[in-house]
Structures are given as structure tokens and as C-alpha cells.
Amino acid sequence: MMKRDTVIAANWKMNKTPKETKELILKMLDGLRKYKSKIIICVPYVDLSVAVECTLNSNIIIGAQNCHWETSGAFTGEISLDMLKEIGVSSVIIGHSERRRYFNETDEIINKKIRLLVNNNMNIILCVGETLDEMKNHETISVISKQIKTALCGINKEEVSNIIIAYEPVWAIGSGMTALPEDAGKICGQIRGIMRELYDEEVAEKLIVQYGGSINSENVMELLSQNEIDGGLIGGASLKADEFVRIVELADKIIDRE
Ligand code: PGA
Numbered sequence: 001m002m003k004r005d006t007v008i009a010a011n012w013k014m015n016k017t018p019k020e021t022k023e024l025i026l027k028m029l030d031g032l033r034k035y036k037s038k039i040i041i042c043v044p045y046v047d048l049s050v051a052v053e054c055t056l057n058s059n060i061i062i063g064a065q066n067c068h069w070e071t072s073g074a075f076t077g078e079i080s081l082d083m084l085k086e087i088g089v090s091s092v093i094i095g096h097s098e099r100r101r102y103f104n105e106t107d108e109i110i111n112k113k114i115r116l117l118v119n120n121n122m123n124i125i126l127c128v129g130e131t132l133d134e135m136k137n138h139e140t141i142s143v144i145s146k147q148i149k150t151a152l153c154g155i156n157k158e159e160v161s162n163i164i165i166a167y168e169p170v171w172a173i174g175s176g177m178t179a180l181p182e183d184a185g186k187i188c189g190q191i192r193g194i195m196r197e198l199y200d201e202e203v204a205e206k207l208i209v210q211y212g213g214s215i216n217s218e219n220v221m222e223l224l225s226q227n228e229i230d231g232g233l234i235g236g237a238s239l240k241a242d243e244f245v246r247i248v249e250l251a252d253k254i255i256d257r258e
Contacts, residue, residue, distance in 0.1 A: 010238030063091030107150035172213025185226030
């Protein structure tokens with residue numbers, strides 16, 4: 001079995017002003033330097049510049065939480081890829097369930113964004129996951145499969161190497177209801193299976209699959225102990241310096257054990 005990197009990503013959502021961003025990143029920085037996981041911190045647009053500045057010459061990658069699918073034009077209130085690139089952003093979360101739910105992002109829109117981003121060598125965290133009703137109706141895999149297939153339509157094997165898939169059951173996000181580690185591991189394995197079917201064994205084996213949804217320092221080790229889970233996408237717990245550093249520290253213990 002091939003050894004994949006562990007990738008821990010923080011999703012700050014709509015939290016922290018630029019001043020607070022600087023304070024929080026500086027508080028985390030020393031703690032985060034020691035560990036082997038790849039670390040991506042995704043902050044609000046207006047915080048990106050200060051976050052990039054604070055993390056220059058560090059192991060931390062700064063990411064955005066969204067991006068428009070067009071390169072420029074009459075799209076009031078939107079942010080383009082060039083704007084992100086110019087300030088040193090190299091990663092973007094795409095298709096988070098909150099964007100799907102509150103901003104009507106469809107799989108087709110997500111596909112347009114992914115096409116633009118992969119053409120520009122950006123790293124992507126593509127979020128997929130089922131709602132509570134879909135889970136209860138045993139539709140998890142069919143929902144995720146459709147999300148992945150549509151999102152990756154027209155994306156070739158080389159391009160897909162820049163994409164991480166984050167499995168985030170909607171019912172587990174911000175709810176304190178984490179998926180059972182075995183269940184999360186099984187679904188992450190099935191995501192790898194979908195990628196094997198869409199591409200090939202090499203793509204499936206290299207793919208980083210994260211779990212996200214109420215991860216904290218209490219449950220992270222059990223989740224990351226699952227072979228199929230290569231990292232976490234962390235919301236609430238990434239807003240506290242000590243807690244986030246602790247999560248990265250615990251992730252390292254798993255890496256050392258392997
Ligand atoms: P949570 O959020 O860790 O607060 O559940 C995860 C996410 O939405 O990415």
C-alpha cells in the first residue's frame with residue numbers, strides 16, 4: 001500500500017478580522033512548525049493577505065474558501081483566481097456544503113470552478129457529503145458519487161492530482177456529531193473506489209481523502225487511524241490556537257506509528 005501525506009486543513013469560515021487573523025496565526029505558528037503533516041489554513045478573503053504575510057517561510061499554506069469560475073468581469077461582489085494568485089494563495093476550498101446550501105452552488109458550478117483552478121495549477125479541496133435525510137435513506141454513496149462525477153467532469157488524470165477530496169457529512173458539520181471512525185473510513189474508501197472507476201488505480205491510490213465534521217483533539221486520532229482517511233478538514237476546532245496545534249500534534253503521532 002502506498003504511503004500518502006497527511007493533510008490537515010483549517011476552515012475558518014466567516015470568522016476573524018484581519019487583525020484577529022494575524023494574532024491567531026502568530027499564536028499557532030511556532031507550535032505548527034514542528035510537525036510532519038501538510039497544513040492548509042483557509043481564511044476569509046479579506047484576511048488572506050495578512051495570513052500569507054504571517055506564514056512566509058513557514059510550512060503553512062494559506063487557502064481561500066471559494067473563488068469565481070470566470071477570470072474577470074461583471075460579477076459584483078466576487079473574487080477572481082488572479083486576485084488570489086497575486087497575493088500568494090495557492091489552495092482553495094470548493095463546494096463546501098455551506099456554499100451549496102446557502103449560496104445555491106450546484107455540482108455544475110463547482111465543476112466550472114474546478115476547471116478554471118486546475119488549469120491554473122491551483123490546489124483544491126473539493127467537499128462532498130450527504131445530508132441527514134440522505135444518510136437516513138441510505139443514499140450516501142449515490143449522492144457522493146454524483147457530486148464527484150459532476151464536479152470532475154472534463155478533468156483529466158494529470159489535473160486531478162491537484163485535488164483533495166474532503167468527505168464532510170452535512171449532519172456532522174458544526175453539530176458535534178462526528179461520524180463513527182469506521183463509517184467515515186469506509187466512505188472515504190468508497191470515494192477512492194469512485195476515483196478508481198473514473199480514472200485508474202494510480203489516481204485512486206494517490207488521492208488524499210480527508211474527513212471533516214466536528215473533528216477535535218478528542219476524536220482526531222481515532223479518525224486518522226483509519227487507513228482510508230488521510231487528513232482532516234477542521235472548522236470550529238481550528239479557531240482555537242491550542243486546540244488546532246494539538247490536533248496537528250496528534251496527527252503526527254499517527255504518522256509516526258505507520
Ligand atoms: P466543523 O466544520 O469542524 O466545525 O464541523 C468542518 C467544516 O465545515 O469544514
